[in-house]
Amino acid sequence: MYFSPWVNSTHAALHCCYIGLIMKKILLLLFITLIATYTYAQNRRGGGGNGGQRQPRESRIPGGALPFREVIGVVQDSAGNKMEGATIKLKTAKDSLITNSVDKGKFTFKGVTSATFVLTVSNVGFETVVRSMQLSETSRSLELDPVILKVQSNMLGEVTINGAPSVVYKTDTVQYRAADYKVRPNSSVDEVLKKMEGFEVGTDGTVTHQGKPLTKIRLNGKDYIGGDLTQAIKNLPADIIDKIQVIDDYGDQAKRTGIKEGDPQKVLNITTRADRSVGNIARVNGGIGNNDRYDGRVYLQRLSGNEVIAVLGGINNTVNGVGGGGSSGGNTQTGGPRLNYRNDFGKKIKINASYGYNFRNVTSVSESNGYRLDSLGRTDFVRSSNRLSKNKTHNFNFDLEYEIDSADYLKVSPNYSYNSAVNSSTSTNLQTGLIHQDIRGGNSSGNTTPAYGAAVFYQHIFKKPHRNASIWMSYNHSDNEQDNEQNNNIRYYIDSNSTTRDSLVHRYISRSNISKSFSTHLTYVEPFNLESQLEFSAQMNSRSYDNQAYTSNIDSAGRNHLVDSLSNVYQYSFTEFRFGANYRINKTKYNISLGVTAVPTVLDGSKASLGNVATHRTNFNLIPIARFEYVWSKEQRFSINYSGNPSEPSFNQIQPVRDESNPQNPVIGNPNLKPAFNHNINAQYNNYIIDSKFNLSGNVYASFIQNQIANNDRLIPDAYGTLKNETSFVNIAGNHYYGGNYNVSKQLDDRKYNLSLNGSINYGHSVRMNRDLAYIVTNWHYNERFGPRINPNESIEFNPYVSFDVNKTFSTLPTSTNTNVQTTALAVDGKFYFMEGKTFTFGYNASKNYVRGLPSNITRNPLVINAYIEQNFFRKKNFTLTFQVFDILKQNNFVNQVNNGNGVTNTLTNALSRYFMFSAKVYLQKWSGAPSKHGKFMKRMGDGSFIE
Structure with a gap:
């Protein structure tokens, strides 16, 4: 140790x-x-x-005693948490001054007439500290030691009031103070997130904040275990958290230069408590159940300031949910280790490395039915499938940061990944109506995808404040090789009973897809003063693709015969340049950015499989830049921004030849296509009222698309007297989308009761084409959720939940049928704690859906109930035995409906979700205090990283 x-x-x-x-x-x-x-x-x-x-640290100047000086200090509690809102009084022989601690507990007195004074620091719920100071009269700046306030001994329980807000809204960051959200010993991070305003944590470990998904996780400002958010929040212990931060991340270059481009991704950052930043953590969990269910996890971590060594591994066989809409459904066996090492070597060099291996085997048996629409009529279908997929993935990421000196910074980030997959399926597809045919058969495929790349970032900071220049370069390469065998029997009908032809299709398809991308981005910032600056940027993004697909027919003897008309070989490249200028004003209360970006693009391509036909396209766009943010306080702010982005057509959409590589769906390119252009407006408002513990957050957006590229589908006769789909492409106008979401939460009785109301509304208006006929599809999606969390005492946790969801789709296609699906969901989860020390737990969760608008033959209103009992052992309650029962009533048979405007698909997937599991858990941790160097505690950055 x-x-x-x-x-x-x-x-x-x-x-x-x-x-x-x-x-x-x-x-x-x-x-x-x-x-x-x-x-x-x-x-x-x-x-x-x-x-x-x-x-104190003193800044001296030659000469005798000074008439005035500055006194600087910080207030914190005994745990090292910076305390905002404390009252500080400074009294000299001549005058008396008073102030309050502000951000990060800091306070400052200016114009102090004497270096001999009495300092009094107080706050509600804490003992008052009085210090008599006699310092140097020749120092112009005096920095005092931290003032540590201790909780008053006569305060009841653990209730303390320090005047600091639980939620703070900063530019691009929402920050929560974890100490205000109480959870039980040995809880993990996800339990804390569930209590925080604006967070929603799914049973699968996904996390949304104010309606937007979080994509990755960081620990003290650095990517953690490859950014795997789900695994991190389930394994990191809650008691190490100092603050939770939700960051709008625009990338490393924007973080260093302040120049923001594009849309950010939401990142969760956890800053650790100072006294929980040196130590060891071990968590081991093993469970076994019936129906071949098992779950095993190991989590080991060493923390020592900026040094992090983490090992995470697991293997389990669980329910994967319902298929359809891009989800595989079924049951999943998954597992693999993740390793993370991070450390600082002196003040100049920092490294962060992670490796992960994961295997994922999915088996599913699904049934679906629905219809597809065409202006000629409607085709109904009934499908069934049995699928097996096996995937293996390796990922390696490495970051090297080099602080060359105070003016120069370098970061190098290589990466490598390798993915392999084997898939097999048998399926039946019975179609009636406009198209009447049966397809039965099987498919098998295998593919490998090695990929590698690197990014380099360099920044130089000039002597003039805020003046800086940077360059970012990246290169990525991937090579996908895929083999696919199709063996299908297609039966064609001339009427409801009579067949016209049986067709056996046995084909082998070999594909190779090589993609390369190179990007470079230069920025320069020229400040006019401390509040305004000009920002210049220049980018080049180049992507090239080499695609080959060869199709062969397999005869009865097993021999392959290449079919040229079904093969497709083409190469193309897309190069985008961006030249931008932006003027930014940063004031205390507001900041504004206004600018413009010029975007010339070039698309080159050739199709070797059909006479080496070449294509060359150029385009030019001007994109305005507009951002505005107004700040009333650190608890209340408003922002609005506009962004515009062009979207070039892909090569297969503009190729001037007919592509019949898929004989059931030939594609005709349109060389006259124009690029689409997206206009996006987003506005956000946040307000946290400290005294009332009331939080209000809202977001609205609008999106308009010019020259939207749309499919123009038509059914044409095939060689067997039936119909097949032909696709071409056109530019259309009129697509627009609006929406918004809100979150209202109120904490009562020292957070024993948390009321949370969330809602969203989205409207989409899209123009489609069918047989050269334009039609309109509109969609309304409305969702309202109320989920109070009730924890009146140490024995009860009760969390009811109710939601109402409406999804309406209307289409002007003559053969279409409008849909209106309404779902009312009722749910509850909770825990009861028994026995002395609350060591015995009974937990439960139940959900019931009431669905209207689905066909009566597939409507499901399942009641799903899960429950468990749990016993904690030992003084620290760090050994636990648990018995769980899932889906007690065996009703986890949800139906997933997808309506894309051209048809509807309803999917039901096997779940095998009723099972029990017995598990044991061990939690071990040992802490050695706060990080120090040369006998002094290390200071920290705002993201939690320690300053070497």
């Missing part, structure tokens, strides 16, 4: 302090000058409380 050397250093310093005091008594009269100097040196090296106060 490793222990930090700061303990020995502190003991040595205190020992020296003690010797110094003895010498002072003996030699005071003989060597007063020497002893004063010695005592000053000793206090600079050691000392914690008021008796061992080190002298």
